[in-house]
Amino acid sequence: MVFSLLCQLALAATPGEVAVADVEVFHQSIFERVAPAVVFIKSNQRFGSGVFVSKSGLILTNAHVVGQADHVDVVLYDGKRLVGGVVERASDDIDLALVEVAIANAPTAEVNTESKLQVGNWVAAIGHGQGAVWTFNVGMVSNIYSSASEKPVFQTQIPLNPGNSGGPILDRKGTVVGIVTAGNKEANSINFGIDIGVALRSLQRLRSTCECLTVTAPEGVPVFVQDKNVGTGRVVVPAKPGTYSVFAVVDGKMIRKSVVYPDVRAVELKPEVPGTVDAGPARRPLGK
Numbered sequence: 001m002v003f004s005l006l007c008q009l010a011l012a013a014t015p016g017e018v019a020v021a022d023v024e025v026f027h028q029s030i031f032e033r034v035a036p037a038v039v040f041i042k043s044n045q046r047f048g049s050g051v052f053v054s055k056s057g058l059i060l061t062n063a064h065v066v067g068q069a070d071h072v073d074v075v076l077y078d079g080k081r082l083v084g085g086v087v088e089r090a091s092d093d094i095d096l097a098l099v100e101v102a103i104a105n106a107p108t109a110e111v112n113t114e115s116k117l118q119v120g121n122w123v124a125a126i127g128h129g130q131g132a133v134w135t136f137n138v139g140m141v142s143n144i145y146s147s148a149s150e151k152p153v154f155q156t157q158i159p160l161n162p163g164n165s166g167g168p169i170l171d172r173k174g175t176v177v178g179i180v181t182a183g184n185k186e187a188n189s190i191n192f193g194i195d196i197g198v199a200l201r202s203l204q205r206l207r208s209t210c211e212c213l214t215v216t217a218p219e220g221v222p223v224f225v226q227d228k229n230v231g232t233g234r235v236v237v238p239a240k241p242g243t244y245s246v247f248a249v250v251d252g253k254m255i256r257k258s259v260v261y262p263d264v265r266a267v268e269l270k271p272e273v274p275g276t277v278d279a280g281p282a283r284r285p286l287g288k
Helices: 002-011 015-037 196-202
Strands: 038-043 046-052 058-061 071-075 081-089 097-100 122-127 135-144 154-156 168-170 176-183 191-195 212-216 222-225 228-232 234-238 242-250 253-261 264-268
Touching: 015 038, 015 122, 015 135, 015 168, 038 058, 046 122, 046 176, 058 176, 122 176, 176 196, 191 196, 196 234, 212 222, 212 242, 222 234, 228 234, 253 264
Parallel strands: 212 264
Antiparallel strands: 038 046, 038 071, 046 058, 058 097, 071 081, 081 097, 122 135, 122 168, 135 154, 154 191, 168 176, 176 191, 212 234, 222 228, 222 242, 242 253
16 A cells, blocks of 8 residues: 555656646647737738737738838638738838738637736747747846937847747737847847837727827827826826827926817827917727
């Protein structure tokens, strides 16, 4: 009996093995849930990745992946091939673009509109490194650059390769917190992502897919929503139906507006020009 008990104990998983098994299940569950939303994109001699952000077929990717093309080839997780139109590119040299394909009920990844990345956060990426299909790599955030920098990005230690560009960077909940943009070819595991908040501020069509309130003030001016500082310049904040108080101090004058969401989805805070009439906040078109 004693010998039998010892054999059972020897065969039992150690705490370390149990922990590793838990990590494996965690990784597999994220990949299985998000991979169907990731696509392969090819344009001329370029290729990369993208991620569905709306069920109507809107795909977020890099501007350098689509290049100057008006149309790109898109391969879905199930192998279906479609032609997508490039419908928007971010301005100010931000490496982001939107592609749209004709599809009903596309598998989407959840965009984390409240993401606040910190150094040390666990992150993962799904894409097409070196042209391989639907690769899954994990790492952590290793540096975050100032949002005031010329090209606001964050650095990760995710091992990535050409072809991963444009693919989603995920947090531990499997939500999109960034988009892969570039790597340092002269160093190991030094890769960069664009924060999803930058994408929301830079791409109008992307903002229309989220339950968000967009407040625009002059560049560098602090913006307050419900008396809380939420950023500077243009900010995009998650919103639920209700009334929101927004304000900013521009040229020494407080400009405050009250908006009812979702009737109003965007508001601009700027000084009134003498002799003009303020048209008021932008409203959602009828039927939307």
